[in-house]
Amino acid sequence: MEPTIAFPVLAGLVVVALFFDFLNGLHDAANSIATIVSTRVLRPQYAVLWAAFFNFIAFMFFGLHVAETVGKGIVDVTIVTPAVIFSALVGAIVWNIVTWIA
Template identity: 95%
Template sequence: MEATIAFPLLAGLVAVALFFDFLNGLHDAANSIATIVSTRVLRPHYAVFWAAFFNFIAFMFFGLHVAETVGKGIVDVSIVTPAVIFAALVGAIVWN
């Protein structure tokens, strides 16, 4: 692929991925603390703090394990093209 096409394509994929991450985090964060806030176990401020803390801890312990597993051959990288990645991200955004 030519460099004049590759960079805008990569930038577009990164932008779509960041939008998906924002949207996914927006929904997941609300879902993860909704029960403890609605039952008044914790105030919203403390619930958000605990959610952020444990999300960070989970990332520190498990963050790269999924990427390592996928990189070991579970996914055939020859079929993962920019079009497949874009379609997967758009599908995930619509689903979310």
């Protein structure tokens, strides 16, 4: 891929990935926070902050084991193209929306 095209493609993938991350967090927030709020352990605002904080720092305690495993031979890096990454993200976004609506 030419360098003049590579940056816009990378920026587009980052935007789609951030949209997926936001949508996935929105989709899973009810599952991760509902028990804490319904039992009145924490107020909703504190429960959301609590979950966001621990989701953000989890890698410090649990490491990057899944990413390392995938990067060391499970996935053939020669077939992972921007189109494959985009397709996987769009598929995950559609799955989140379908399961959210249903």
